[in-house]
Amino acid sequence: MNALMEMPYQVVPFLVLALPLAGFTVLALFGDSIKRGKPYETTGAGYLACGTVIVAFLLAAWSVRSLLGLGVRAEDLRFAQPSLGWPPGDPERWPLAWISVGGLEIPFALLLDPLSSLLLLVVTGIGSLIHVYSLGYMAHDEDRVRYFSYLNLFTFFMLVLVLAGNLPLMFVGWEGVGLCSYLLIGFWFKKKSASDAGKKAFIVNRIGDAGLILGMIVAFHAFGTLDLVDIASNAGSLTPDRLGQVGAITAVCLLLFVGAAGKSAQIPLHVWLPDAMEGPTPVSALIHAATMVTAGVYMVARLAPLYHASPTASVVVAVIGAATALMAATIAMVQTDIKKVLAYSTVSQLGFMFLAAGSGAYGAAVFHLFTHAFFKALLFLGSGSVIHAMGGEQDIRKMGGLLKKIPVTGATFAIGTAAIAGVPFLSGFYSKEEILAGTLGAPALGPLLLGVGLFTAGLTAFYMTRLFVLTFLGRFRGDLETEHHLHESPMSMLVPLCLLAVGSIVTGWHWLIDVPGFLQPVFRLPEAHVHHVGWLMPAAIGVALAGIAVAAFLYTLYADVPARLKERLGGVYRVLDAKYGFDRAYDAFASRVVVGGSETLLWKGIDTSVIDRAVNGAGEVTAAVSRRVRLLQSGVVRGYALVILMGTVAILGYLMWPR
């Protein structure tokens, strides 16, 4: 136990944080001169960014390995936190206070336990691969120094989010990654669509943040602490005073879930994620698939005992998750942009994770988060490689037959597709099976949730197979020039693809890495929450294979069927194509109600027509009276002021005159 209190364990997490921050600082301060310098300097900037993240990964791996070696149990987690404070070595001296006012004590405290260390590895590990991939992908962009500085800053904030020991510090990371996401979605800010998407992402997330802030405030009010371990470990025995125990917990859970829904793109705040594909593709892989968007899941899992204590909140989480999974999967079936398909797939998979978390299967949720990080990063990077080869084209209707032209990309993409579709013995199969089994543990609606989950799993297999077939099989449907230029990507892009492909296969193997078991102590829950039903695994395999088979037949042998279906089911198709109308409704609300109402009703209505008219009217009345008695009035404002002052003095003088 005391081994954790020794120096390296306390310093290493801070060092892991410091590295990407240092990288960012150097690139931000000297970026301009680097950009104007020699070509090797810009390349060096990229290497610097990669280097910081890779070293951070190695340090993280070392400390996690040590943590494993110590055999962490639930009761050990508590002390991991204060000992990681600053200055090191003295657990009694609480770390550097960030906010300390009126009972609100918020230190810069980090927390390294199995959950955060798993995420730590994902962020730095997959982050490293994506940094390296970016070297190749962004090699010809003139602003790549800025790109790498943002990427490093993102890594820093994501690590803050993951390692934070209390909610406000987590919020620092939360907002920080949101900011980087904004900057990277809008990286090519000269494009109107990119800048729109960045702004939309930030504002939608801000709505979630409002919930998160309120959640923090309610939590502090009810529990008297914002420390994550304190909240989690005391969730069962809380004695909140003002809001009533269950009510308070439910309120906190639901408010925090608003924040989670914003960041992890759940209904009704999911609309920003598909638009976020305007950013460079490695960004989509890192931020909008593997790491940032899973922050909501991470937070819910982190507060598992709290959610567990509120069945109401849990059911809401599960239902929203299931609905999002289903809705996004149906939309993904009709998308024609390779990245949009993957984006909706991400929304859908995040829905799966919340479905698990809401059902009480927190281990399954994080397990799927873990495997998803690999195969979805792989798929996005693969799509980036495809786009790279296609010279920027993203429309899958203009692709086809690419497997022969770019075989490494194609093969790894196939592995990713199989993993997400739930093909047995690949990672996604195991984590999804775990989720489906977990749904039966939901506080309510278990069978319904399971049904939705199974159906959506089938849809997932369908749309992913469709994507793969249209992109890589059949014959090439683009123009000749593009075909002529088709080329496999450089090694810096292929190596990450291959490594991620390996990860997509093996991360689900229980005998290799037992993620749920590893995480179990964190959740502080009895293990009885996974109901393994005999017929579930065959059913899961069945729907996956059925989805794959149907899509494969439809898009290879009977290629005319989809078009006929589209005609026959025009109404359904239009609804899906319009993404159920969320965007249109929101746009209308924002532009007509909020902006329009503010303009006509508030500004031109109340401000100008009522208040200012009253003010100016008072002035005009005064002026009119003045015209009558102009003999007394000079019309010079200074004169008015003088008279008022003199009058005041006269009254004062009169009243104070000694009598």
Next chain:
Amino acid sequence: MDFFREHLLSIITYTPLVGALVLLLPPFKGQDDRVRWFANGVAVLGFLVSLPLWFWFDREASGFQFVERGAWIPSIGVSYHFGIDGVSALLILLTTLLGVIAILSSWTAITDRVRQYYVFLLLLQAGMLGVFCALDMFLFYVFWEVMLVPMYFLIGIWGGVRRLYAAIKFFLYTLVGSVVMLLGILAVYFHSRTVDAFKGTGTFDVTEWYKFQLDPSLQFWVFLAFFLGFAIKVPMFPFHTWLPDAHVEAPTAGSVILAGVLLKMGTYGFIRFSLPLLPAALGQTLNFWLWRPTILEFMVVLSIIGIVYAALVTLVQSDMKKLIAYSSVSHLGFCMLGMFALNPLGLEGSVLQMINHGLSTGGLFLIVGLIYERRHTKAIAEFGGLASVMPVYATLTLIIFLASMGLPLLNGFIGELMILQGAFSANRVWAYWAVSGIVLGAAYLLWLYQRVFWGKVTNEENRHLKDLNRRELATLVPLVVLCFWIGVYPKPFLAFLHKPMAHLAGIVNPERFGSQAQVAATAPVHGAPSGAAPPPVTMLAEPEVVPEGGRPH
């Protein structure tokens, strides 16, 4: 050194005044560059002499510090009484810092009647500092009015196209408020003449006033009189319409000072005078026929309307300065809400947010000024794509925008979190309403950023704009540094506020925070002795006295 220490506040206040007077001497006539160097020197000196406050101010002590006291007009009880607590100390430091920045930012912007311009700016500075130092109501009122005149001329002479309309509107609006406030001051003064200790002369000394047990109905009327004076200055909805006009027309330095410091006069007035003097007014009922709120409820409702309404109006502005002016109204609504949460957290957050707003909104006006100097327009539609032309400017702007939006690790977040937490403790619903301001704040600033900085350069005139030079960097960078400092490590700033705010909370909310008040009340000059504690006012309590026809207008 002793002399310096004992008269520190006077030295801080009169340094700019002396500088202004020196500028009137013949050697400066027609020598514009000499005037500029000298005025900048005076401003820097003013900042340097105020710096000892940071080091010498005793954060643990309660009561007023650096007190200077002398008779002025003894026959009517007017004294020369200076003294500060943590609130005024922070605001003085903010004022002297923004003074340096505002004067430095005017170097090339003002080319017409340069000498008068700097004289007025320095006079303004002296007036504002006096307001924060004065503990005698008469003295306070003198400085309060002194401040008005130079601002009037700054807007009226060096302003934009509609400068005269804006200047007169500003002047009359605030004058109406201050004259009514004067009535309130006189009412308390005449009460003081009935107190045994001051028979015959009465007193304007605020620290003496704190000890009075004013009659609740008198408190009610005096509160309303003060309210008009301070609420116009803040400005609170619906008294805010002078602000956008004044800002749009004012020169950059005028806007920086106006937003950064002048608006704080109103919030400062509430904290220094209305709340500690008139706590019993808060529970009394106003009568608007169908709606009969207590004064406390009334204040909170106006604050919340201010937050949401102003943020919505901000959203649709097409002039950058007007946009930021309306956003100020929204931010000041947060300050007022935190204040009227009446708990230490809310009060401290409120004062911290005053400082934050001074830094970030001061910065926002500088930012607009920088681009106005280059393009002579503030219309948002004229811009676009500036991020590729002026990257340094775009980056600093983004940081200030984020600070203003309240992103964590920047100053706004700390203030907003404290205010929301305080408001939530007082009444949950207040926090739920106020939080919408946070969403809208991001919306209007990000939209502005997109329209000005992102996209392609569409207007040829913007294609070759120069990025910031060193002088311009020197105006913005200190603000950015402070935004980060407060955001990352607010403790040194909040240390100024613990004592006075705990004490104030004990006065206005004795049932919950009374014990802290008694600890703080051991200081001789500050606050009421425990025996003379004002009558308790419970939050949202039923009215103790319902004055006849109690309408504020």
